[in-house]
Amino acid sequence: MTDTGTDTGEITLEPCEPGKLTNDQLRTLFLFEKLTDEQLTWIRDHGCTMRAKAGSYVLREGDPAEKFFILLSGTIQLTRMVGQDEVETNRTEQRGVYMGATNAYLRDDGVQQQYMGSMRALDESEFFVMEAADFGHMMREWFPMAVHLLEGLAMGMRNSQAAVGERQRLTALGALTAGLMHELNNPAAAASRATGSLRQRVAGMRHKLGMLAAGKVDPARLDALVELQEEVIERAAKAPVLSAMQTSDLEDELGEWMDEHHITGGWDIAPVFAQGGLDVECLTEIERKVGAPELLDQAVHWLGYALETEQLMSDIEDATSRVSSLVTAAKQYSQMDRAAHQWIDVHSGLDSTLVMLTHKIGDGITVVKDYDRSLPQIPAHPAELNQVWTNLIDNAVQAMQGVGTLTIKTYLVGNQLVVSIGDSGPGVPEELRKRVFEPFFTTKPVGEGTGLGLDISYRIVVNRHGGDIKLQSEPGDTRFLVRLPLSEPSSA
Structure with a gap:
């Protein structure tokens, strides 16, 4: 030297x-x-x-x-x-x-x-x-005995950490899989129910159309009725969203009109027309175009089936789109068919992680996303960063015990991109903050935590990405700040 x-x-x-x-x-x-x-x-x-x-x-x-x-x-x-x-x-x-x-x-x-x-x-x-x-x-x-003990301790800790870490990953995968299956089951079941109802409504439309034809409806009047059907469906597609009170008042108005005009089962049809955004003026227009009072009942039911059919098809489209988005989120989360290291938009990983954890987050937690969408892409191992987001979000959800606000914010500080994951839980006591990243340290009850989630997150952020991760905490405002460099670390 x-x-x-x-x-x-x-x-x-x-x-x-x-x-x-x-x-x-x-x-x-x-x-x-x-x-x-x-x-x-x-x-x-x-x-x-x-x-x-x-x-x-x-x-x-x-x-x-x-x-x-x-x-x-x-x-x-x-x-x-x-x-x-x-x-x-x-x-x-x-x-x-x-x-x-x-x-x-x-x-x-x-x-x-x-x-x-x-x-x-x-x-x-x-x-x-x-x-x-x-x-x-x-x-x-x-000191041969001391050396053997120290070697055994070092190797034992490495092996224990590897075994517990593997178990933790399997447990996390099982929880994510269960949550994903639950999320997939909801739209799949909705699509199945809507398909069964749609089959009944189409059969009803065929029946009512046959009754209209059997009534010897004038062809010009039937053409006008078909044209009215298209107008009704188009109007329903553009219908404004009504409050519960507005919807109830509109159903009452439509039901009373149908009672006055002797429409069978009018109070059952009224909610369908109300959901489609149709009012009494529209029903009066239908009456005028049908012309024959004896055909009004069949015409209203036929239009009601048409509206229900459109609504059911929209439900099926929404359900299948939800399934598709869940599958896409799962692929993004696991980084299937993608390179291990790449330039990424950090927001896509955060969003896919939130989707994967939707079931665990529940309805009692409000998710606030304060993203700076102008942030540049960063070089990263996206699957590993998703593991970090999973650990931090999961910890935040558990800290709030099902009720609170989860805030995810991204912003730029110098040449580093910062991801802040905060919760409104009780906070971490000062004497424990310095230990949260220690291997095997956990504040959770026995059997509920391995103490490796934050240790793994620390090693992924610091050792694998050349970044930093810190904890800021006070009652009602706990934040993990993950800093990631905008360029490749010199050791990459």
Whole structure:
């Protein structure tokens, strides 16, 4: 390591000086206070002291973990890269704190270990330094049982996290599938019911048309009646939406008119005409064009069947469109037949996730979407981001316990796109906010949470996309802020 100047981002350590510390001086470091003189001599012979100038880096995140550092004097700053930002994780001047190749004693699995963070000297500092190979050899030879326990702990946590994470994904998939099937069942059942009713109405139309023909209706009058039917259907298609009170008043007016004109089952037909936006003036026009009073009853019923037929076909169209949109949302959510990494509009993933979680959100939660549609596309792994949206929205829904407001907002801050997912729940206590992204930490009852949802979300956003995710919370206003870069991270 060479001195290339200070505060430039380069490693700037002075040459290592071996044999500078005595055994008694080494014993003052809490890591070595219980070691024998023989062990301290070995450490002294296999280590050296280094000095770092104020503002210089001692090690950099991502570089090969080749050395183990112990602070002798000075103040150091530990940082981690979060997207394009260097975030401070600790600052200390405690003598004996250590950093660097802390996992050098683990079994060599063929993967070169790297520094997990960066360390910078804030003022002139001095370190006792050991090569990673020497530190690992020392740990394995002197503390074999401890090394086995630590290795087992590390491997156990990795395996447990992988197993629980897989189970969580399967559980989430099962819940999403159940919700999707429920959402698909509703329009499918509606289409089935509408089809059965439509068959009956078409049969009724044929019957009434036969009765009209049997009544020896003048051809010109029958043509006028068919033309009136088209006008009625066109008028129904453009009918304004009425309130419940307006609809009830119109049904009463139509029913009274049909009673006065001896229309059989008039009060059953009146709601159909009211839904079609027809009024008493329209019924009077129908009476005028039919001409023969004895045919008015058949003509009104025939037009009623025509209106019902149109309404039922609209219901079927709406139901099948709903099924199609659900299938499209499911494909967008799973990113079926799409590249794993692509430039995306983040709003499509948010919308498809909301569709997939409609059943879980329920009717008691109001969804507010405050999107900035002018935002540019971003480079991302869309299926993984959808997993993030699922975890955050699901947490928000559970926090509100079925009642509240879910707010999803997108906006731009500098060179980052921000997705804010907020809820009106009770909030997260201050002492728990710093722990929400820890693996296996959960505030949910036993069996209801694995503690991996936010950990997985953090790793997807930070490690996979070079972004950042933070929690802001107070009673009635909890927000997860996900920041994603507008361009490809330099490590991509």
